[in-house]
Amino acid sequence: MTHLFHRAPLSPPLLATGGEGCFLIGADGKRYLDGSGGAAVSCLGHSDDTVKAAVHAQIDALPFAHTGFFTSAPAEALAEKLIAQAPEGFGRVYLTSGGSESVEAALKLARQWAIDSGQPDRRRIIARDQSYHGNTLGALATGGNAARRAPFAPLLPETWHIPPCYAYRGQDNGESEAEYGRRAADTLEAQILALGPETVLAFVAETVVGATLGSVPAAQGYFRRIREICDQYGILLILDEVMCGSGRCGTFFAFEAEGITPDIVTIAKGLGAGYQPIGAVLCTEALYQTIVNASGAFQHGHTYIGHPVAAAAANAVMGRLIDDDVLGRVIPAGEALQAALTDRLGQHPHIGDIRGRGLFRSVELVADRDTKTPFDPARKLHAKVKTAAMEEGLVCYPMGGTADGKAGDHVLLAPPYIISEDEIGMLADRLSAAI
Numbered sequence: 001m002t003h004l005f006h007r008a009p010l011s012p013p014l015l016a017t018g019g020e021g022c023f024l025i026g027a028d029g030k031r032y033l034d035g036s037g038g039a040a041v042s043c044l045g046h047s048d049d050t051v052k053a054a055v056h057a058q059i060d061a062l063p064f065a066h067t068g069f070f071t072s073a074p075a076e077a078l079a080e081k082l083i084a085q086a087p088e089g090f091g092r093v094y095l096t097s098g099g100s101e102s103v104e105a106a107l108k109l110a111r112q113w114a115i116d117s118g119q120p121d122r123r124r125i126i127a128r129d130q131s132y133h134g135n136t137l138g139a140l141a142t143g144g145n146a147a148r149r150a151p152f153a154p155l156l157p158e159t160w161h162i163p164p165c166y167a168y169r170g171q172d173n174g175e176s177e178a179e180y181g182r183r184a185a186d187t188l189e190a191q192i193l194a195l196g197p198e199t200v201l202a203f204v205a206e207t208v209v210g211a212t213l214g215s216v217p218a219a220q221g222y223f224r225r226i227r228e229i230c231d232q233y234g235i236l237l238i239l240d241e242v243m244c245g246s247g248r249c250g251t252f253f254a255f256e257a258e259g260i261t262p263d264i265v266t267i268a269k270g271l272g273a274g275y276q277p278i279g280a281v282l283c284t285e286a287l288y289q290t291i292v293n294a295s296g297a298f299q300h301g302h303t304y305i306g307h308p309v310a311a312a313a314a315n316a317v318m319g320r321l322i323d324d325d326v327l328g329r330v331i332p333a334g335e336a337l338q339a340a341l342t343d344r345l346g347q348h349p350h351i352g353d354i355r356g357r358g359l360f361r362s363v364e365l366v367a368d369r370d371t372k373t374p375f376d377p378a379r380k381l382h383a384k385v386k387t388a389a390m391e392e393g394l395v396c397y398p399m400g401g402t403a404d405g406k407a408g409d410h411v412l413l414a415p416p417y418i419i420s421e422d423e424i425g426m427l428a429d430r431l432s433a434a435i
């Protein structure tokens, strides 16, 4: 008997009772290889002694201090560590309790910047189709996932969506990747011009698209062109790195690989590595000063922002990633994972694409490899793969395709960065058995 709200289709849910390295342990003793870190969360596995000790010590020292009255040493230290990783010009960090809260705060930060800089007409948000930015009202309205939006429509009215940059389904025959990247980015300019540039506040995108498309990096040059367009029209670029950031793609911020810097970036998930719920929004010092000069402070806050225990966990996570260089494992382990998946599934008649960056990898299922035709989403193959994988002892993150056929079923993999070579082989074996 359970009195909790639960997600279908794992209802009733399995009872998890322990975690060890890359494995979760069920009540019956069965060991599940955590091939997706839950949803790209558990980047250090489930028994990191350093993070656990930091959490215990912080609970002993100071479990909570409300930010209306106090700051705390772990929150200050975390902000310093994050800014040390950020590009020049970034100076401020707003701590949250998770991804949706980070996106929500980023949207309000952008809006307050527009008002405080004397541009109150800038209110429209452009994001992309098939995107996910969280489940709170503003973040949900920003996301372009039709199925998630539909039950709650109408949402916030000032959001628009352009097509994603998705080479597997978007690049034309004979078109180079760079040409496609430019063409995909130019859809932003067309949308801005249609709305009126002076009314557009921000463009929001994931640097590497996570859950909704399955670890899709943008085509070469896409984000450089996006940055140019945003600069040209005075629009803020908000990169949502809740899933792809915190080292998941091999650099602490995924945008480092694109040769651009955003105005605002959101992170969460891997920042707390599952040991504590935490997220962050980072912005440029100039943006922050505009707000402080005009209205004194960012008019936003929640009870648990800068929570000392969560910040202590994140400090320890950052220490493991940067000082212990666990981050340095991501690129080679990611290449090994890509090779193992290609070995087991590269010739499979229903695997159309194996892709990703770092330890953020996906396989896309197709009815026909040559035509790239997706399966009918009504068949819910992704849910069947999830059930079969759990039977095989593998946690992975399958998602369904869209009703319009523009995205197929795929399985997202985002294992802990500490995954060993043997465990990579096991992951590929179990996934291929499940498929």
Ligand code: PMP
Pocket: 039, 098, 099, 100, 101, 103, 132, 133, 134, 135, 206, 210, 211, 240, 241, 242, 243, 244, 268, 269
């Ligand atoms: N943005 C992105 C890109 C995400 O992947 C997610 C979660 N899957 C969120 C925002 C929302 O994060 P949370 O579930 O922690 O609220």
